[in-house]
Amino acid sequence: MARLNKRAGINPALVRKRRLTALAFLLPNLIGFLLFTLIPVMTAFVLSFMEWDSANPAKFVGLKNFMALFRTRSFRVALWNTIYYTVGVVPLTIVVSLALAVLFSKPIRGIAFFRAAHYFPYLASIVAVAGVWQFLYNADAGPINMFLKSIGVANPPRWTASTTWAMPAVIIMNVWRSCGYYMIMFVSGIQAIPSHLYEAAMLDGAGGFQRFRYVTLPMLSPTMFFVSIICIINSFKVFGAIYVMTQGGPGGSTSVLVYEIYTQAFSNFKFGFASAEALVLFLLIFIVTLIQYRGQEKWVNYMT
Structure with missing residues (x-):
């Protein structure tokens, strides 16, 4: 050599x-x-195959933790709440961020400021953002309920104090916080679309909505695919907003899988059981992502 x-x-x-x-x-x-x-x-x-409380030696229990998962009510509730949260957050986030991207991809004066203003909440600490929204959601003195009362709503939602409205409140907050991040991705995708495609569509008599439907959306499909994967993964991993705003309550209505793992590990000291929950969460994310990858051939159009 x-x-x-x-x-x-x-x-x-x-x-x-x-x-x-x-x-x-x-x-x-x-x-x-x-x-x-x-x-x-x-x-x-x-x-995940052991029983350990950090005070006593770990004991191998095989599949006992996994067999106990679906018999545990807190895990079933957390799994359902995670699916509920994901189904609520992902479509809303994509729609709002795409609408903002279409708006902010136009030559508007001060466009850089508006993009930065919408992106800034994503950079801010989730603890700070969740704390501010917790104040906004205050059932008695929060600005949101005060506004609703001023327009004639006699009994506005109690938001984070209500088992019905607590999860929608967290969903709204997270959509507001993260839409700027995904907006930047969509703006980059829109700016990469060749201008001659729009010119050809205009020559064929296509209006603004038709250009969006038949040019922008198909050409944005790779970006849409990437955004949907990242958004779903982040939704399955939600924790900070839940911990600060509701701590899984009221009545477990906002307890999600990551918060359930945290509770089992650091409150109940069931580290083996919590590890089994974490492994199930990983498998769930892996399966959903794999399904998305297998299904991309039907709707994702890559430019060649």
Whole structure:
């Protein structure tokens, strides 16, 4: 190898230096991945087959944790609430963010400011955002209910204090917070659409809605596919807003899978059971994502 390198005019010392440089750049990320992702994931996988409360030695129980999952009411409720939340958040977020992207892709004065203003809530701390919305939702003195009363609504919703309205309240807050993030993706997708397609549609007499339906939407389908995957995954992982605004209440009406995992692990100290729940959540996300990937051939149009 050394002779071949010498004949090819390659300096072995330079090659080693470049390899060490590349390794130096990659090593911090690799160490972080090992310490904070791979090792915890493998540990959770092993713990899912054990019974452990952190005070006593772990005991292997096989599939006992998994068999107990669907017999546990709190897990069934959390699974249903996660599906409810996802079904509510994903379509609303896509529709709102797409509408904003269409609006903010036009040459409007100060467009950069409006894009930044809608994107900023996503950058803000979820604790701060959820705290502000918790005040807005206050049943007695919150601005939302005060406005509803001013327009004649005698009994406005009690929002986070109501088993009926608590989840819709969290959904509305998260749609408002995240739509700016997905808006930026849609804006990038719209700007990548070739202008000659719109010109051809206009020559054929297509109006604004027809251009949106037959040009914008088909050409945005790869972006739509990516956004839907990310949005669904983030919806299944929701935790911060639930923890700050409702803590799973009232009456478990907003308890989702990640909050259920947190409760079982750090309140009930059932680390093995919580790890089994986490593994089921991973499998659920994996299956949904796989179905989306298999189904993309029917509706996603990639430009060639």
